[in-house]
C-alpha cells in the first residue's frame with residue numbers, strides 16, 4: 001500500500017542532519033537511560049515516522065518498533081529497507097525490528113529494558129507550530145484517544161523504566177501516577193517512570 005501521507009527517510013533532511021550529530025546528551029537518550037557501556041533493549045510502542053526509534057538505534061540500542069496503522073507500518077518497513085541499502089545507515093537500521101500490531105496487546109508479552117511511548121499529542125491551539133510531517137501523520141492515523149490506557153498497560157508490564165514523551169505544558173492523561181522525574185525542553189517533556197529502586201540509572 002502506498003500512502004499520500006508522511007514519508008519517512010532516515011538519510012536526509014532535518015532528521016538526517018540530527019541523526020548524524022546527536023550525542024548522549026540528547027534528552028531522549030538521557031530519558032531512556034542510554035549508556036555506551038550497556039546497549040539497551042527498547043520497545044518503541046508508538047512507531048509513527050520512526051524518527052525516535054532511529055535515534056535510539058543510532059545510540060546502540062536494539063529497538064523493537066510497534067505501529068498499528070497499516071499504512072504507517074508499511075511506510076516504516078519501506079524506509080528501513082532503504083536504510084539497510086545505505087552504507088552509512090545499514091548498521092543502525094539492522095538494530096531495528098518493526099512489528100505491526102497494537103502495543104496494548106503486544107507489550108504484555110515483550111521483554112525489554114525500556115518501554116518508550118510517544119502517542120499523538122492533544123492538538124495544539126497554534127496549529128502553525130505543528131511540523132508538517134506530524135500534521136500529515138495525524139491525517140493518516142488520527143488522534144490516539146487510548147494513549148492513557150496504553151501508558152497504564154506499559155506501567156503494569158514495566159520492564160523497569162517507561163518513558164512517555166508529552167507536550168511540556170499539557171496534562172498527562174487522567175489516572176496516571178506521578179512520573180519519577182521529567183526532562184523538559186521548551187515544547188516537550190519526557191516523563192520517566194522508574195519501577196524499581198535498582199532500575200536503570202541515568203548516565204549523565
Ligand SMILES: C[S@@+](CC[C@H](N)C(=O)[O-])C[C@H]1O[C@@H](n2cnc3c(N)ncnc32)[C@H](O)[C@@H]1O
Nearest residue numbers: 046048049050051052068102103118119120141
Ligand atoms: C506521535 S506518533 C510517534 C512518532 C514517533 N515517536 C517518531 O519519532 O516518529 C504516534 C504513532 O503511534 C501510533 N500508535 C498509537 N497508539 C498505538 C498503539 N496502541 N499501538 C501501536 N501504535 C500506536 C500511531 O498510529 C502513530 O503512528
